[in-house]
Amino acid sequence: MFINRSYKRLFVVISLFAAISLSPIQKSDYEKLTDRDRILLAISYYEVSIKYKNLKKDELAKSYLNEAKKIEADVEKYIKGELSIPPKTINIDWNSIFKEEASEDASSDDSKKNESNGVSSKNDEGVKKKLNALALLLLTMWR
Numbered sequence: 001m002f003i004n005r006s007y008k009r010l011f012v013v014i015s016l017f018a019a020i021s022l023s024p025i026q027k028s029d030y031e032k033l034t035d036r037d038r039i040l041l042a043i044s045y046y047e048v049s050i051k052y053k054n055l056k057k058d059e060l061a062k063s064y065l066n067e068a069k070k071i072e073a074d075v076e077k078y079i080k081g082e083l084s085i086p087p088k089t090i091n092i093d094w095n096s097i098f099k100e101e102a103s104e105d106a107s108s109d110d111s112k113k114n115e116s117n118g119v120s121s122k123n124d125e126g127v128k129k130k131l132n133a134l135a136l137l138l139l140t141m142w143r
Contacts, residue, residue, distance in 0.1 A: 036086045042072035046079055 033041065049064035068075045077083045 036088055039072050039075070039078055039085050042068045042075040043078060045071065046075050 045064050045068035049061045049068060052058075052061035052064060072078070074083055078085060
């Protein structure tokens with residue numbers, strides 16, 4: 001009886017994992033992608049559908065083809081080369097980066113000056129204390 005329960009639990013866990021991992025991507029997830037990524041995802045689904053078709057698994061092939069067309073309606077045109085995949089672009093706002101860097105440099109220069117003034121005065125005090133201690137030690141040794 002205990003063994004049956006553990007097998008049932010194991011079966012439930014495995015089936016939930018399989019259902020989650022094999023389920024297609026949600027529409028809200030691929031709408032957030034860039035055009036290039038969305039097209040490449042659709043092409044991947046299309047290629048998987050072709051592989052399932054070659055394996056004579058027509059239902060799976062049809063479902064992946066439908067998913068590919070849902071993601072990108074013109075996926076077949078991209079596969080055939082009639083449409084080109086947009087190039088990958090990276091947009092960097094250099095002005096804001098340089099403004100932030102300039103303000104950080106100015107503030108770090110000021111803080112370094114303050115630190116160096118504080119450090120030098122602390123070093124002077126430390127040297128004086130060491131010299132006084134050394135002088136007292138020498139005086140006690142001579143007596």
